[in-house]
Amino acid sequence: MLALFLAFLASCGINRGVPRYRLLIHESADAEATQRWWAERLGLPLERFGRATLKRHEPATTRRNNGEGYRGCLVITVPRSRHLYWRVEGVIRGVEDAVAGMRDE
Template identity: 45%
Template sequence: MVQAKTELRARARELRLAGKTYNEIVAELGVAKSSVSLWVRDLPTPAPRAREHCRAMAEARWAPYRKARDLERQATKTAATNEIGELTDRELFLLGVGLYWSEGSKSKAHRPQEVVIFINSDPSMIDVYLAWLGLLGVEPERLRFRVMIHESADVAGAERFWAERVGVEATSLDRTTLKKHNPKTVRKNVGENYRGCLVVRVLGGADLYRRIEGWWCGIVLGAKRTA
């Protein structure tokens, strides 16, 4: 027993001289922190480690937990995706009405206008919206597309991305709207994945707008009846 304790003490001192912290020595030797403190208290305190080294140690410690969490998250998303299956026309129709009424332009009492304009930065939302317009029989030639993006971003790259996404030539897009950069604002939407928003406008959309508004009223009444 005494021999084992002596060996642990010697090993603790070696680790301390190598720059290990009390917690690291405790983790490696499986002894009490008070014992480590007693064994190495006469040794100089190790110099502070570089920030990169500390970050690497933290990453190594938490990497297994993050991996397990990511696997669990992906499994949940996959299972939920499979629950949806193929949409019926009616399901897509109702989904599209709700999507437009939450994200599309609406006529206001102080600014009455019956136009069908949809703006979003999420490509998948644009995909669903265009599928809905197709279900309604809106011809492709009635659609106009325009990019809205900060002037400091990759404007040309965003135009190419959105044009390819909706299946048109970049040259056919309406003139891009550039948002002025405010140096005082700390923006989070930066980087190569920032592509601004796409504006989708339906030409001659007054009648369609009125129907959308009516469909939404019908959904609200239907929900109240089932409540």
């Protein structure tokens, strides 16, 4: 999903060096290694990553999102993105109209 969103940003003329990236991850995970994983996987500049937001670990809960495959959640923030927001809104409206048209047939 994130690769698709980054491709959409590129189609809008937004370079991957423009957005800011932030990782949301449990404190028991390796945040730095996970940031490098996301950067390599999606071709993102590491210097655009902000400090990771760490979620406190509560031993009483049973987490399924752990282990070597746990990558947290990556947040992508595009500064000054009012026009981008309007473009996304237009795409969504177009999809809704297409789906409604298919139902009418």
